[in-house]
Amino acid sequence: MFMSLMPPSRSERRRRDLLAAARQVVSDGGFRDLQMLAVAAAAGTAVGTIYRYYPTKAELCAALVGEVSARELEVIRSICEADGAPGQRLRDAVSAFARRALHNRRLAYAMIAEPVEAAVDDARLEWRRRIGEALAGLIAEGVARDAFRPVEPKLAAACVVGAFMEALVGPLSPATLLDDDDKLAADIAGLCLAIVEAPDPTEEDR
Amino acid sequence: MFMSLMPPSRSERRRRDLLAAARQVVSDGGFRDLQMLAVAAAAGTAVGTIYRYYPTKAELCAALVGEVSARELEVIRSICEADGAPGQRLRDAVSAFARRALHNRRLAYAMIAEPVEAAVDDARLEWRRRIGEALAGLIAEGVARDAFRPVEPKLAAACVVGAFMEALVGPLSPATLLDDDDKLAADIAGLCLAIVEAPDPTEEDR
Amino acid sequence: MFMSLMPPSRSERRRRDLLAAARQVVSDGGFRDLQMLAVAAAAGTAVGTIYRYYPTKAELCAALVGEVSARELEVIRSICEADGAPGQRLRDAVSAFARRALHNRRLAYAMIAEPVEAAVDDARLEWRRRIGEALAGLIAEGVARDAFRPVEPKLAAACVVGAFMEALVGPLSPATLLDDDDKLAADIAGLCLAIVEAPDPTEEDR
Amino acid sequence: MFMSLMPPSRSERRRRDLLAAARQVVSDGGFRDLQMLAVAAAAGTAVGTIYRYYPTKAELCAALVGEVSARELEVIRSICEADGAPGQRLRDAVSAFARRALHNRRLAYAMIAEPVEAAVDDARLEWRRRIGEALAGLIAEGVARDAFRPVEPKLAAACVVGAFMEALVGPLSPATLLDDDDKLAADIAGLCLAIVEAPDPTEEDR
DNA sequence: AATGAATGAGAATTCATTCAT
DNA sequence: AATGAATGAATTCTCATTCAT
Numbered sequence: 001m002f003m004s005l006m007p008p009s010r011s012e013r014r015r016r017d018l019l020a021a022a023r024q025v026v027s028d029g030g031f032r033d034l035q036m037l038a039v040a041a042a043a044g045t046a047v048g049t050i051y052r053y054y055p056t057k058a059e060l061c062a063a064l065v066g067e068v069s070a071r072e073l074e075v076i077r078s079i080c081e082a083d084g085a086p087g088q089r090l091r092d093a094v095s096a097f098a099r100r101a102l103h104n105r106r107l108a109y110a111m112i113a114e115p116v117e118a119a120v121d122d123a124r125l126e127w128r129r130r131i132g133e134a135l136a137g138l139i140a141e142g143v144a145r146d147a148f149r150p151v152e153p154k155l156a157a158a159c160v161v162g163a164f165m166e167a168l169v170g171p172l173s174p175a176t177l178l179d180d181d182d183k184l185a186a187d188i189a190g191l192c193l194a195i196v197e198a199p200d201p202t203e204e205d206r
Numbered sequence: 207m208f209m210s211l212m213p214p215s216r217s218e219r220r221r222r223d224l225l226a227a228a229r230q231v232v233s234d235g236g237f238r239d240l241q242m243l244a245v246a247a248a249a250g251t252a253v254g255t256i257y258r259y260y261p262t263k264a265e266l267c268a269a270l271v272g273e274v275s276a277r278e279l280e281v282i283r284s285i286c287e288a289d290g291a292p293g294q295r296l297r298d299a300v301s302a303f304a305r306r307a308l309h310n311r312r313l314a315y316a317m318i319a320e321p322v323e324a325a326v327d328d329a330r331l332e333w334r335r336r337i338g339e340a341l342a343g344l345i346a347e348g349v350a351r352d353a354f355r356p357v358e359p360k361l362a363a364a365c366v367v368g369a370f371m372e373a374l375v376g377p378l379s380p381a382t383l384l385d386d387d388d389k390l391a392a393d394i395a396g397l398c399l400a401i402v403e404a405p406d407p408t409e410e411d412r
Numbered sequence: 413m414f415m416s417l418m419p420p421s422r423s424e425r426r427r428r429d430l431l432a433a434a435r436q437v438v439s440d441g442g443f444r445d446l447q448m449l450a451v452a453a454a455a456g457t458a459v460g461t462i463y464r465y466y467p468t469k470a471e472l473c474a475a476l477v478g479e480v481s482a483r484e485l486e487v488i489r490s491i492c493e494a495d496g497a498p499g500q501r502l503r504d505a506v507s508a509f510a511r512r513a514l515h516n517r518r519l520a521y522a523m524i525a526e527p528v529e530a531a532v533d534d535a536r537l538e539w540r541r542r543i544g545e546a547l548a549g550l551i552a553e554g555v556a557r558d559a560f561r562p563v564e565p566k567l568a569a570a571c572v573v574g575a576f577m578e579a580l581v582g583p584l585s586p587a588t589l590l591d592d593d594d595k596l597a598a599d600i601a602g603l604c605l606a607i608v609e610a611p612d613p614t615e616e617d618r
Numbered sequence: 619m620f621m622s623l624m625p626p627s628r629s630e631r632r633r634r635d636l637l638a639a640a641r642q643v644v645s646d647g648g649f650r651d652l653q654m655l656a657v658a659a660a661a662g663t664a665v666g667t668i669y670r671y672y673p674t675k676a677e678l679c680a681a682l683v684g685e686v687s688a689r690e691l692e693v694i695r696s697i698c699e700a701d702g703a704p705g706q707r708l709r710d711a712v713s714a715f716a717r718r719a720l721h722n723r724r725l726a727y728a729m730i731a732e733p734v735e736a737a738v739d740d741a742r743l744e745w746r747r748r749i750g751e752a753l754a755g756l757i758a759e760g761v762a763r764d765a766f767r768p769v770e771p772k773l774a775a776a777c778v779v780g781a782f783m784e785a786l787v788g789p790l791s792p793a794t795l796l797d798d799d800d801k802l803a804a805d806i807a808g809l810c811l812a813i814v815e816a817p818d819p820t821e822e823d824r
Numbered sequence: 825a826a827t828g829a830a831t832g833a834g835a836a837t838t839c840a841t842t843c844a845t
Numbered sequence: 846a847a848t849g850a851a852t853g854a855a856t857t858c859t860c861a862t863t864c865a866t
Contacts, residue, residue, distance in 0.1 A: 031323070031326055035859090035860065035861085036860075036861060036862080037860075037861095040828090045826075045827085046826060046827040046828050047827085047828065047829095047861090047862085048825095048826065048827055048828065048829095048862095048863085048864085049825080049826055049827070049828095051861095051862070051863080052825070052826075056325075056861085056862090057323075057325065057860095057861060057862085058323070058325030059325070060325075061323060061325035061326045061329065062325055062326075062328065062329045064329075065326060065329035065330050065332075065333060066329055066333075069329065069330075069332070069333035069336070072333075072337070073333065073336055073337055073340065076337055076340050076341070077340045080340050080341065080343060080344040081343075081344075085353060086344055086345075086347055086348030086351060086353045086354060087348065087353055087354070087399055087403055089344055090341070090344060090345070090348070090366070090395075090398065090399050090402070091395045091396065091398075091399050092395070093340075093341070093344070093395075094366065094370050094391075094394060094395040094398045094399075095391040095392050095394065095395035096391075097337075097370060098370060098373075098374060098387075098390065098391035098394050098395065099387060099388060099391040101374050101378060102374070102377065102378070102384065102387040102390065102391065103387070105377075105378045108374070108378050109375075109378040109379060111330065111333070112371050112374060112375060112378065114326075117237065117264075117267065119263065119264035119265075119267035119268055120237050120267045120268075120271060120320075122268070123267065123268045123271035123272055123275065124271055124275075124317065125375070126275075127271065127275035127278075127279065127317070128372070128375075129376070130275070130279055131278075131279055131282055131303075134279065134282050134283045134286050134299075135282070135286060135296070135299070137286060137287075138286040138287075138292055138295055138296060138299070139292075139296070141292055142292030142293065142296070145292060147291060147292045147293055148292060148293070149400070151397060152393060155373055155390075155393055155394065155397065156397055158369075158372050158373040158375070158376065159369035159370070159372065159373045159394070159397045159398065160296070160300065160369070161368075161372050162367075162368035162369045162370070162371055162372020162373060162375075163364075163365035163366070163368045163369040163372075163401065164300045164303060164304055164365070164368065165318050165368055165372065166334065166338075166364050166365065166367050166368020166369075166371065166372070167304075167361055167364040167365050167368060168304060168307050168308070168314065168318060169315075169318060169331065169334070169364070169368075170335070170338075170364060171308065171311075172307060172308070172311045172314050172315040172318065178308070181305060181308040181309070182305060184304065184308065184361075185300075185301040185302075185304035185305040185308065186297075186301050187358060187361055188300060188301065188304050188361065188365065189296075189297040189298070189299075189300040189301035189304065190297065191357060191361065191362055191365045191401050191402075192296065192297075192300045192365065192401075193293055193296050193297050193300075194355070194400055194401050194402070194403075195369065195397050195398075195400050195401055196296070196397075196400070197293055197400075199405035216850090217850090220850085241834090241835065241836085242835075242836065242837085243834095243835080243836095251851070251852085252851060252852045252853055253836090253837085253852085253853070254837090254838080254839080254850095254851070254852055254853065255850075255851055255852075257836095257837070257838080258849095258850070258851075261837095262836090262837085263835090263836065263837090443738055447838090447839065447840085448839075448840060448841080449839075449840095452849090457847075457848085458847060458848040458849050459840090459841085459848085459849065459850095460841095460842085460843085460846095460847065460848055460849065460850095461846080461847055461848070461849095463840095463841070463842085464846070464847075468737075468840085468841090469737065469839095469840060469841085470737030471737070472737075473737035473738045473741065474737055474738075474740065474741045476741075477738060477741035477742050477745060478741055478745075481741065481742075481744070481745035481748070484745075484749075485745065485748050485749055485752065488749055488752050488753070489752045492752050492753060492755060492756040493755075493756075497765060498756055498757070498759055498760030498763060498765045498766060499760065499765055499766070499811055499815055501756055502753070502756055502757070502760070502778070502807075502810065502811050502814065503807045503808065503810075503811050504807070505752075505753070505756070506778065506782050506803075506806060506807040506810045506811075507803040507804050507806065507807035508803075509749075509782060510782055510785075510786060510799075510802065510803035510806050510807065511799060511800060511803040513786050513790060514786070514789065514790070514796065514799040514802065514803065515799070517789075517790045520786070520790050521787075521790040521791060523742065523745070524783050524786060524787060524790065526738075531674075531675065531676035531677075531679035531680055532649050532679045532680075532683060534680070535679065535680045535683035535684055535687065536683055536687075536729065537787070538687075539683060539687035539690075539691065539729070540784070540787075541788070542687070542691055543690075543691055543694055543715075546691065546694050546695045546698050546711075547694070547698060547708070547711070549698060549699075550698040550699075550704055550707060550708055550711070551704075551708070553704055554704030554705065554708070557704060559703060559704045559705055560704060560705070561812070563809060564805060567785055567802075567805055567806065567809065568809055570781075570784045570785040570787070570788065571781035571782070571784065571785050571806065571809045571810065572708070572712065572781070573780075573784050574779075574780035574781045574782070574783055574784020574785060574787075575776075575777035575778070575780045575781040575784075575813065576712045576715060576716055576777070576780070577730050577780055577784065578746065578750075578776050578777065578779050578780020578781075578783065578784070579716075579773055579776040579777050579780060580716055580719050580720070580726065580730060581727070581730060581743065581746070581776070581780075582747070582776060583720060583723075584719060584720070584723045584726050584727040584730065585727060585743075590720065593716075593717060593720040593721070594717060596716065596720065596773075597712075597713040597714075597716035597717040597720065598713050599770060599773055600712060600713065600716050600773065600777065601708075601709040601710070601711075601712040601713035601716065602709065603769060603773065603774055603777045603813050603814075604708065604709075604712045604777065604813075605705055605708050605709050605712075606767070606812050606813050606814070606815075607781065607809050607810075607812050607813055608708070608809075608812070609705055609812075611817035628829090629829090632829085653855090653856065653857085654856075654857065654858080655856080655857095663830070663831085664830060664831045664832055665831085665832070665857090665858085666829095666830070666831055666832065666858090666859080666860080667829075667830055667831075669857095669858070669859080670828095670829070670830080673858095674857090674858085675856095675857065675858085
């Protein structure tokens with residue numbers, strides 16, 4: 001990580017201030033409220049000024065997400081690249097991310113789960129919640145039967161849902177070409193299983 | 207699951223056709239393109255007609271997400287509630303979901319990862335991709351050092367990212383009150399670790 | 413007034429029922445709510461049926477206003493054409509109208525003062541109310557100084573406002589041609605004055 | 619009444635111009651034609667511009683009626699509050715209002731008698747006209763018999779109609795609660811009678 | 825460089841009217 | 846004759862973007 005030794009130029013400062021204003025707006029009301037006028041108001045400048053620094057709303061958005069991303073990414077990266085046992089590092093990275101997100105919940109929510117449209121998203125989040133519920137039932141059962149480790153079923157279920165959904169996002173994206181869908185599906189399932197499975201599965205469970 | 211034995215009334219058929227048109231639109235261009243005019247065009251009707259069956263765009267959206275959700279949810283539920291070892295059932299549920307998603311990729315993408323705005327989302331997905339990359343590096347290392355099972359690093363990383371992000375969605379949502387952020391973060395991290403950790407961690411890894 | 417001695421044909425009955433339904437709708441929610449669908453619902457028929465009897469919403473409206481008008485007009489006419497002192501007849505006619513209106517207030521309001529648009533009309537009625545207030549002040553003063561009869565200022569003011577506004581409606585209507593605006597204005601003013609003036613104006617008032 | 623000594627700001631001027639455009643539209647075609655697009659066209663601006671100054675069509679309407687109202691109200695008020703005999707002042711106020719209305723007939727018509735819908739109002743105005751006719755007959759008779767002053771029957775009739783209709787508007791409005799409908803009706807009738815009654819009713823008329 | 829007023833394409837929604845059954 | 850689903854023109858309002866000052 002390099003930091004410029006030069007003081008930021010007036011122009012760089014402007015860009016930052018505008019970005020900070022945008023972040024404020026999103027932190028308060030989500031991406032829904034991210035309108036150029038609102039950002040201008042929050043920055044104490046005029047709309048036109050934003051366009052001098054970010055030629056498009058799209059670029060402002062990208063810069064905003066990019067900035068927040070970069071910070072969080074950096075935290076994760078530095079932990080990942082540290083010394084120590086990989087397991088501990090992974091644990092640390094995830095838990096650092098989670099703690100930080102929980103500290104600035106509104107912004108984190110916007111970054112992670114912000115709705116397309118209220119209508120769509122209410123239904124969409126609800127869907128994931130229900131899939132989670134279904135899995136939580138299964139997981140609770142598995143825990144009871146000692147097939148799974150003593151995990152908290154709801155939380156574990158959310159992890160499973162997130163795991164396979166995210167694992168799909170890349171492959172689902174229009175550009176991706178895949179050779180073997182079935183292999184992929186099986187692999188994803190295997191990884192998800194590991195979230196809960198007992199290290200030493202009992203006879204009964206096999 | 208009950209299926210009506212009566213043939214669908216004309217009105218029910220219409221509703222379905224309109225929903226099918228909406229699904230088509232979303233399958234082609236995502237929720238971005240879901241405009242009443244576009245749906246009407248896809249259904250070969252007039253805009254006003256849609257409003258006879260869905261009094262609001264919001265309700266049409268909800269119905270669409272609801273329908274797709276219901277189908278997928280049902281698949282997962284029936285597997286979860288079947289007989290057999292919990293582990294196998296979990297594996298089956300996830301892999302069935304994944305296979306189905308991979309079959310109708312565009313729609314699945316819309317349901318799972320559709321952008322708020324192209325601008326926001328490009329950046330947002332990119333962010334998750336990069337976090338994934340960072341973790342993939344760590345995971346590859348862990349695999350090499352036999353601290354982790356021989357997982358495919360990129361895929362496992364995606365699962366980890368998805369797992370903790372999803373596990374955070376509920377807790378991040380504005381309404382949620384939390385007692386202990388640190389405990390939650392640690393629990394999430396523990397579950398994520400399980401995705402990759404070797405059942406019998408070597409000395410070296412500790 | 414003739415009443416047909418023949419029983420009404422089915423078709424005539426239909427027309428009446430539809431009109432009754434329309435009146436019901438207006439009595440409940442004013443002309444704002446007079447939509448073809450609402451009338452059909454109130455009549456327990458289909459929209460298309462209304463169009464068999466009233467080829468246009470405009471004609472249905474006209475028929476409705478016409479019917480209500482006709483009844484009230486008849487009451488007034490019969491009193492006007494009765495025997496007795498003109499003064500008493502006028503008194504009776506007006507007071508009969510007023511009493512009837514007060515009995516079916518919602519419908520009467522719709523007939524007399526229904527808004528164009530909430531926005532316009534709130535402002536418009538408010539205007540007339542304020543003019544009334546200004547005049548009420550003057551009238552109260554006149555009453556106190558015995559220049560006017562002991563009328564109730566607010567009510568008298570409303571009468572004056574209504575009197576000149578109505579007297580202007582005809583002349584204002586686009587088709588009307590006028591010779592002498594000033595003469596007309598003076599005449600209207602004279603009539604309005606009569607509403608309150610003492611029969612025998614005191615010296616002071618002249 | 620204060621007039622600002624400062625020249626109007628650009629923004630104030632804009633607001634005025636837009637209002638003037640709206641007034642023009644109404645003066646030409648009544649409130650029926652008052653659509654945002656039409657106003658924009660009349661003002662030589664884009665629709666969006668109107669929304670910068672009047673956040674809602676309703677507010678534009680209110681402002682328009684308010685502006686016209688205010689001017690006329692002021693004329694009436696200043697006359698009402700002047701010195702002189704109350705009778706003369708009332709006469710002056712009414713006649714000033716009438717003269718002004720007759721000068722800008724289209725706008726005055728829109729302010730005073732504009733239709734809800736052409737359909738409704740044609741019929742509604744027609745109704746009032748007919749009631750006027752009926753009363754005019756009675757008034758003519760009363761004049762002929764010297765029971766009434768030598769008023770112009772049609773004009774006097776219009777005044778009477780306006781007087782009682784207006785006097786009813788307040789009491790009819792949904793919010794109003796009334797103690798004694800009959801007393802109100804009688805009072806209104808009494809005031810209406812005064813419009814025409816001879817100061818010294820002949821025996822015959824009693 | 826900054827301003828912020830102006831722009832206008834778009835999108836949702838309403839409702840009188842039509843017409844096939 | 847009756848039905849009521851379908852139609853689509855019309856209208857309000859939003860907000861990213863431009864540009865004269």
